[in-house]
Amino acid sequence: MSEARLEAWLDETRSFEPSQQFAASANAQPSIYVDAAADPVAYWRTQADRLTWTKAPTKTLEWDRPFAKWFGDGTLNAAYNCVDRHVEAGRGEKVAYHWVGDAEGESRTITYADLQKMVAQAANALSEIGVKAGDRVAVYMPMIPEAVVTMLAIVRLGAVHSVIFAGFSAEALASRILDSDCQVVVTADGAFRRGAAAPLKPAVDEALESCPNVRAVLVVRRTGGDVAWVDGRDHWWHDLVERQSDTHTYESFPAEQTLLIMYTSGTTAKPKGIFHTTGGYLTQVATTHYNIFDVKAETDVCWTAADIGWITGHSYIVYGPLVNGVTSVMYEGLPDSGGRDRWWKIIEENKVTILYTAPTTIRTLMKWGHQHPAAHDLSSLRLLGTVGEPINPEAWMWYREHIGSGRCPIVDTWWQTETGAIMISPLPGITSTKPGAAMRALPGIQVDVVDNEGKSVGNGEGGYLVITHPWPSMTRGIYGDPERFKETYWSRFPGVYFAGDGAKRDADGDLWLLGRIDDVMNISGHRLSTTEVEHALVGHRAVAEAAVVGATDETTGQAIVAFVTLKLSAEDAQKDQAGVISELREHVSRTISPIAKPRQIILTPELPKTRSGKIMRRLLRDVAENRPLGDVTTLMDPTVVNSIAVLMSESSGDEE
Ligand code: WT7
Numbered sequence: 001m002s003e004a005r006l007e008a009w010l011d012e013t014r015s016f017e018p019s020q021q022f023a024a025s026a027n028a029q030p031s032i033y034v035d036a037a038a039d040p041v042a043y044w045r046t047q048a049d050r051l052t053w054t055k056a057p058t059k060t061l062e063w064d065r066p067f068a069k070w071f072g073d074g075t076l077n078a079a080y081n082c083v084d085r086h087v088e089a090g091r092g093e094k095v096a097y098h099w100v101g102d103a104e105g106e107s108r109t110i111t112y113a114d115l116q117k118m119v120a121q122a123a124n125a126l127s128e129i130g131v132k133a134g135d136r137v138a139v140y141m142p143m144i145p146e147a148v149v150t151m152l153a154i155v156r157l158g159a160v161h162s163v164i165f166a167g168f169s170a171e172a173l174a175s176r177i178l179d180s181d182c183q184v185v186v187t188a189d190g191a192f193r194r195g196a197a198a199p200l201k202p203a204v205d206e207a208l209e210s211c212p213n214v215r216a217v218l219v220v221r222r223t224g225g226d227v228a229w230v231d232g233r234d235h236w237w238h239d240l241v242e243r244q245s246d247t248h249t250y251e252s253f254p255a256e257q258t259l260l261i262m263y264t265s266g267t268t269a270k271p272k273g274i275f276h277t278t279g280g281y282l283t284q285v286a287t288t289h290y291n292i293f294d295v296k297a298e299t300d301v302c303w304t305a306a307d308i309g310w311i312t313g314h315s316y317i318v319y320g321p322l323v324n325g326v327t328s329v330m331y332e333g334l335p336d337s338g339g340r341d342r343w344w345k346i347i348e349e350n351k352v353t354i355l356y357t358a359p360t361t362i363r364t365l366m367k368w369g370h371q372h373p374a375a376h377d378l379s380s381l382r383l384l385g386t387v388g389e390p391i392n393p394e395a396w397m398w399y400r401e402h403i404g405s406g407r408c409p410i411v412d413t414w415w416q417t418e419t420g421a422i423m424i425s426p427l428p429g430i431t432s433t434k435p436g437a438a439m440r441a442l443p444g445i446q447v448d449v450v451d452n453e454g455k456s457v458g459n460g461e462g463g464y465l466v467i468t469h470p471w472p473s474m475t476r477g478i479y480g481d482p483e484r485f486k487e488t489y490w491s492r493f494p495g496v497y498f499a500g501d502g503a504k505r506d507a508d509g510d511l512w513l514l515g516r517i518d519d520v521m522n523i524s525g526h527r528l529s530t531t532e533v534e535h536a537l538v539g540h541r542a543v544a545e546a547a548v549v550g551a552t553d554e555t556t557g558q559a560i561v562a563f564v565t566l567k568l569s570a571e572d573a574q575k576d577q578a579g580v581i582s583e584l585r586e587h588v589s590r591t592i593s594p595i596a597k598p599r600q601i602i603l604t605p606e607l608p609k610t611r612s613g614k615i616m617r618r619l620l621r622d623v624a625e626n627r628p629l630g631d632v633t634t635l636m637d638p639t640v641v642n643s644i645a646v647l648m649s650e651s652s653g654d655e656e
Contacts, residue, residue, distance in 0.1 A: 001075065009191070009244065014435060015432045015433065015508075016409075016432060016433045016434070017432050018409070018428065018429050018430055018431060018432055018433075019407065019409060019428075019429065021366070022294075022382075022409060022428055022429040023430065024043075024429075025430035026243045026294055026427070026428060026429030026430065027033040027291055027294045027296075028290075028291040028292075028294070028427045028428075028429070028430055028443075029297070029430070030430050031144070031429075032291070032427075032430075032443045033443050034510055035443070036443030037443070038430075040444045040445075040446065040469065041060050041061050042060070043443060043444045044060060044061075044070070044283065044284075044444050044471075044472050045057075045060045045071075046281045047284070047286075047287045047444070047472075048060075048070075048074070048279065048282050048472075050283065050287065050323065050324075051076055051081050051279070051282055051283060051286070051323065051610075052076065052080065052085050053074050053075065053076045053547055053622060054075045054076055054077065054155055054252035055073070055074055055075040055076075055252070056074055057071035057072065057073055057074030057255060057279065058073055059072045059073050059074075060308050061255050061470060061653060063470055065495065066485065066486055066489065066490040066497070067476070067477070067482075068280075068470040068474060068476070069255075069256050070255065070256075070277075070279055070280035070283070070470075070472045071255040071279040071280060071283070071472075072254075072255060072256055073254075073255075074254070074255040075252040075253060075254055075255065076252055076253070076255065076278065076279060076281055076282075077156060077250045077251065077252050077253065077470040078152075078156070078253075078259060078278050078282060078319075079119055079123075079152045079153070079155055079156035080156070080250050081252065081282060081323055082152055082318075082319065082321075082322035082323055083096075083112060083116045083119055083152060083284040083322065084116055084250070085411050086112045086325045086629045087112050087113050087116050089209070090554055091112055091325060092111060092112050092113030092116070093111055093112075093113065094111060094112050094297075094325065094327065094584065095109055095110070095111055095112075095303075095327045096110050096111060096112050096114070096115045096321075096322065096327065096328070097109075097110045097115075097148070097327070097328055097329070097330045098301070098327065098328070098329045098330070098350045098530050099144070099145050099329075099330045099331075099332070100193070100329060100330070100331045100332065100333075100346055100350070101332050102192035102193060102194065102195065102202040102332045102333035102334075102337045103192065103195060103333075103334065103337075103338070103539050104337075104338040104342075104345075105472045108145060108246065110145055112211045112325070115148075115149070115152075117246035117247075118145070118146075118149045118246075119149055119152045119153050119156060119248070120244075120245065120246050120247050120248035121241050121242065121244040121245070121246050121248075122146075122149050122152075122153035122241050122244075122246045123153040123156045123157055123250075124152060124244035124245055124248055125153075125235075125237075125240045125241040125244050126153055126154065126157060126159070126184070126218075127157060127217070128240070128244070129184060129214070129215075129216040129218070129235065129240070130183075130184075130215070131154070131157055131159050131184055131591050132157065132158070132159065133157060133158030133159060133251070133253065133257075133472075134158065134159065134160070134257075134258075135157075135159045135160065135183060135184070136159070136160045136161075136162055136180045136181060136182040136183070136261065137150075137154045137159055137160070137162070137182055137183075137184045137185070137186065138159055138161075138162050138163075138164060138173070138177050138182035138184070138185045138214075139151060139154075139161050139162065139163040139164065139169075139185075139186050139187075139243075140163075140164050140166055140173055140186070140187045140200060140203070140204060141166060141186060141187055141188050141220065141308075142166055142188055142190075142191030142192070142200065142222060142332060143308060143330060143331065143332040144188065144220065144222060144332060145330065146188070146220045146237065147308050148164075148308065148317070148330070149349055150186045150218075151163065151260075151308070151314075151318055151493065151535060152322075153258075155259055155278075156248065156250055156297070157259075158251060158253045158257055160180075160258045160259065160260060160261060160275075161259075161260050161261070162176060162177075162182055162260070162261040162262070162263070162273070162317065163260070163262065163308060163309055163313075163314065164176050164177075164263065164309065165307060165309025165611065165612060166191055166200055166307075166309060167309070167611030167612070167619050168203075168611070169203065170202075170203040170204075170206035170207040171207070172271075173203060173204065173207040173267040174206075174207035174208075174209075174210045174211055175271070176263050176271065176273070177207060177208075177211045177214065178210070178211055178481050179263075179271075179480065180273055180274055181213060181259050181478070182211075182213075182214065183213050183214055183215050183216070184215065184217070184218070184443045185204055185214055185216075185217045185218070186206070186217075186218045186219075186220075187200055187201060187204045187217065187218070187219055187220070188200050188201070188219060188221070188222040188223075188544065189201050189219060189220070189221055189223050189224070189225065189227045190222055190223035190225070191222060191223070191332075192222070192223060192332060192333070193333070193334060193337070194334055194336070194338075195332070195337065195338075196221075197223035197224075197225065199223070199227075200608075201219060201227045201228070202227075202228065204217060205228055205230070207613055214233075215233065216234075216235065217230070217234045217279055217301060218235050218237055218240060218241070219234060219235065219236055219237060220237040221236060221237065221238060222391075227635065232355040241566065244291040253278060253395060254278075255277065255278055255279025256275070256277045256278070256279070256476070257277060257278045257478070258275050258278075259276050259277055259278045259281055259282075260275065260276050260281075260314060261273045261274065261275045261479050262274050262275075262276075262310075262311050262314065262417050264311075264417040264418075269542065272478045272479075272484070272488070273478055273479030273480065273481075274311075274417050274418050274475045274478065274479075274482075275475060275476055275477060275478075275479050275643065276420050276473065276475060276476065277476050278448070279472075280320060280420075280422050280471075280472030280474070281319070281361075281421070281472070281473045282323055283472045283473070284420060284421040284471065284472040284473035284570060285315045285316070285319045285320040285323065285420065285421045285473060286319075286320055286323040287300075287421075287444075288315075288320065288421045288422040288425075288442065289315075289316060289321060289323075290324055291319030291427055291442070291443075292385070292411050292413060292422055292425050292426075292427060292428070292442070293316075293356070293383060293411070294354075294383060294428050294429070295321075295324055295354065295387065296326075297314050297324060297326050297328050298327045299353070300326055300327065300353045300354055301326075301327050301328070301329060301351055301352045301353050301354070301380070302316075302321050302326055302327070302328045302329070302352075302353070302354045302356070303328065303329035303331070303346070303347070303350070303352045303354065303355050303356065304317045304321075304328070304356040304357075305331060305343070305356065305357040305361065305434040306356070306357070306358070306387075307612070309612075310417075310484040310612060311416075311417040311420070311464050312356075312358075312387055312388070315420065315421055315473075316356060317330060320421075322412075324333070326431075328379065329346065329350050329352055331346060335364060335365060336368075339370040340368045340369075340372050341376065343365065343373075344372055344373045344375070344376035344378060345376060347376065347380065347381065348376045348377050348378065348380075349411075351380040351553065352380055352381060353380055353381060353382050353383070354381075354382065354383045354384075354385070355383075355384050355385070355403070356384075356385035356386070356387065356413075357385070357386065357387075358387060358389065358613060359386050359388065359389050359391040359392065359395050360388070360389065360609075360613045360614070360615075361613065362386065362391070362395045362398065362399050362546055363392075363395050363538070363544065366394075366395060366398045366402075367544045367545075367567060370398070370402040371405055373402050374402070378403060378405070379405075381403065381404060381405075381408055382408055383408055383409055383411065383428055384399055384400070384403060384408050384409070384410045384411070385410070385411045385412075385413055385538045386399070386410065386411070386412050386413065386643055387412075387413045387414075387415070387422075388613075388614075389515070389531075389614070390436065390512075390513050390514060390515055390531045390535070391412055391435075391436055391536045392436060392534065392538045392539065393435035393436045393535065393539065394538055394539050395538070396410060396412070396435035396436055397425070397435055408435060409426070409428040409429070410426075410433055410575075410597065411425050411426050411427075411428060411433075412425065412426070412433070412436070412437065412438045412439070413425040413438065414438040414498060414501075414511075414513050416500075417475075418475040418489070419471070419473065419474060419475070419499075420473030420474065420475065421473040422442065422529055423441065423442060423445050423467065423471070424438040424439070424440065424442065424445070424447065424511055424513070425438055425439065425442060425443050425448065426438075426439045426440070427442070429522065431490065434506075434510060436512065437506070437510050437511060437512045438511055438512070438513050439510050439511060440510060441511070442510060444471065445467070445469075445471055446467065446468045447465060447466065447467050447468065447511075448465075448466050448468050448496070449461070449463045449464065449465060449466075449503045449504065449505050449511070450463050450466055450493060451463045451464075451497075452464075454466075454493040454494070454496075457505065458505070459505050459506065459507055459508070459509050460505065460506065460507050461504065461505060461536070462502060462503065462504040462505075462514065462529075463502070463503065463504075464493070464498065464499075464501070464502060464503070464517060465498075465499045465501045465502070465503040465511075466493055466497060466498055466499040467496065467499060468496045468497075474497070495549060500516055500517060501513055501514065501515065501516055501517060502514035502515060502516075502517045502529055514529040514531050514532065515529055515530060519610070520597060521550030521560060523550070523556050523558055523560065523595050523596070530547075530548040530549060530550065530617070531548075532548075532562075532592060532596070533548040533560055533562065533588060533592065533596055534546045534547065534548050534562075535564060536587065536588045536591040536592050536596065537564060537584060537587070537588060539587075539591060540583075540587045541567070542566055542567055542568055542580065542583075542584075543564055543565070543566060543567065543584070544565045544566060545565045545607055545615075546562055546563065546565075546568045547563045547615045547617060547620055548560055548561070548562045548598070549561050549563075549565075549617055549620045549621040550621070551599070551621065551624035551625050552625055552643075553599065556652055559598075559599035559600075560596065560597070560598040560599055560600075561598060561599060561600045561601075561602070561620075561624040562584075562588075562598040562600070562601045562602070563601075563602045563604055563607055563620055563644060564601055564602065564603055564604070564606060565603075565604060565606060565607060567604060568580075577603060580603065581601045581603065584598075584599060584601050585597050585598055585601060586613075600624075600648075600651050602636060602647050602648055603647070604640075604643070604644050604647055605643075606637070606640045607640070607644075608620065608635050608637075608638075608640045609635065609637075609640075610635060610637075616635060616641070618637075619641050620641075620644070623641065623644055623645045623648050624648065626649075629641060629642075629645065632656055
């Protein structure tokens with residue numbers, strides 16, 4: 001793409017009008033904003049009617065800041081809402097999941113009727129090993145249908161799942177099992193990644209050496225081969241589950257029954273057990289899935305390309321799509337399992353209509369080149385979404401042009417593990433979109449951008465994102481630590497929820513999320529977001545990925561250090577390192593301002609990423625400030641950061 005076009009895209013006033021063709025049949029109509037604004041609590045009460053309640057709630061919100069209850073006197077069963085009621089409505093033959101394995105050609109089709117039987121058997125099996133309402137069950141599983149079945153079986157019993165991403169180490173698993181005192185673990189012998197079997201059970205065995213309260217482990221056979229076995233504790237899924245009755249009578253539970261715990265990193269070393277409850281969480285995931293992805297239950301095929309080990313998988317692979325009764329694709333493998341065009345094959349073969357993924361993945365796919373998507377028929381797609389980090393305009397435009405062929409609306413969705421469901425996003429067919437902006441709070445959601453003193457900023461200004469009123473899927477707290485909940489989210493700006501993100505309102509009042517504020521730098525008294533500098537770097541045609549940190553600097557307070565991977569081949573970059581670096585520094589200076597010019601740019605073949613694909617800025621900050629490296633155990637490849645440290649020590653920095 002040409003520089004001139006790129007410049008035009010980077011212009012934040014560039015905006016795409018909602019497609020008229022889309023608008024005519026969109027689930028959400030413009031009046032929704034007006035109705036919700038008139039009475040947000042009443043709006044959410046009507047949204048709760050998406051669920052089938054055993055006892056309909058008469059109460060909507062009970063707010064004892066910062067503790068909320070939604071639909072407090074209602075009762076329901078989460079699994080019934082996800083599965084049984086669709087079967088009862090005569091939709092049992094509807095496909096719930098097109099499951100696609102890591103290996104090409106391996107797939108399973110699971111209808112709602114199949115799912116009902118599988119969940120019933122698993123619920124009966126869990127009951128047999130003593131799981132009852134309120135118990136916590138750890139789930140450490142690959143992306144196989146049994147993972148979804150397990151989650152649904154747990155909540156069907158009124159128990160609580162704590163899904164732990166299968167890429168976590170034994171130590172991380174143990175600390176999470178202990179923190180919420182899980183007494184049962186569901187896992188698999190292993191997982192497939194790019195054709196290779198990666199064992200999982202040994203990590204569970206190791207973790208359980210320090211978890212004496214775990215009395216039962218249920219193991220799905222996925223990869224085959226030998227596994228160590230503890231008699232009396234370990235049970236094969238195919239022995240215990242498959243002999244159970246495929247019917248199960250459910251009980252109903254209060255709306256505020258805890259549904260799930262999801263651990264997420266905070267600023268301290270100890271992960272926080274974010275927990276969500278049933279009625280409010282299901283209401284908001286269903287509403288957002290319906291309005292933002294515009295799902296039509298009869299025709300859409302939704303693919304949320306995430307792992308069920310993260311909140312995105314929970315809300316938009318499992319609960320949102322199932323409550324809405326739609327068909328989803330669930331994919332086990334990596335983006336290049338079987339080749340760099342695997343994703344596009346999956347879309348073509350399954351006629352995916354709605355694709356939802358993270359900017360980091362989009363940039364990877366972009367780096368591989370648009371010849372891959374171009375070789376496949378992607379005409380089934382009608383809507384694209386992104387989540388997880390600010391998306392740079394170049395990636396947004398690539399997504400729009402090369403994946404959405406210029407016609408699919410893009411929804412840039414802002415939310416967090418803590419918010420449970422999407423909070424800020426365009427609504428397709430109603431809201432215009434801008435490359436890199438999440439645009440506006442959803443109907444029923446009230447946010448603000450405030451300055452240091454908590455005062456609302458005007459258009460064209462930046463500040464901190466806060467959520468000013470409770471929302472149904474808000475976390476009910478940090479498991480076992482209500483004080484930390486208050487302190488982390490409710491103390492920075494009294495009375496409102498502080499998300500930890502910087503944000504800007506542009507001249508039109510539209511919202512741009514600028515990343516975590518711990519990534520906001522102060523250069524000579526000027527506030528700059530690491531994301532802004534990254535956007536600029538990634539906007540250069542030579543750059544594949546960039547991570548920017550603020551390093552302490554004697555003169556300027558903080559100075560910018562950028563770690564950059566190039567699209568050029570290693571040999572080409574090697575030829576003229578100094579030239580590339582000075583060109584990039586000038587480019588940033590030109591794109592933002594001379595104050596944004598990085599002090600140092602380190603060219604590196606790879607950036608250190610967690611197994612969930614997030615760049616580990618904390619480590620890069622340590623590298624940039626020559627500190628000893630902290631915990632690297634959650635990194636995908638711990639050696640990457642050491643080689644960057646070597647490059648850093650060899651870099652001369654700003655000589656000017
Ligand atoms: C943080 C939450 C929500 C599922 C995945 C991440 C960042 C998320 C966006 C977006 C800019 C975003 C924020 C947020 N983030 N979505 N569309 N634009 N930033 O969940 O791990 O809890 O992370 O991700 O910084 O605070 P999470």
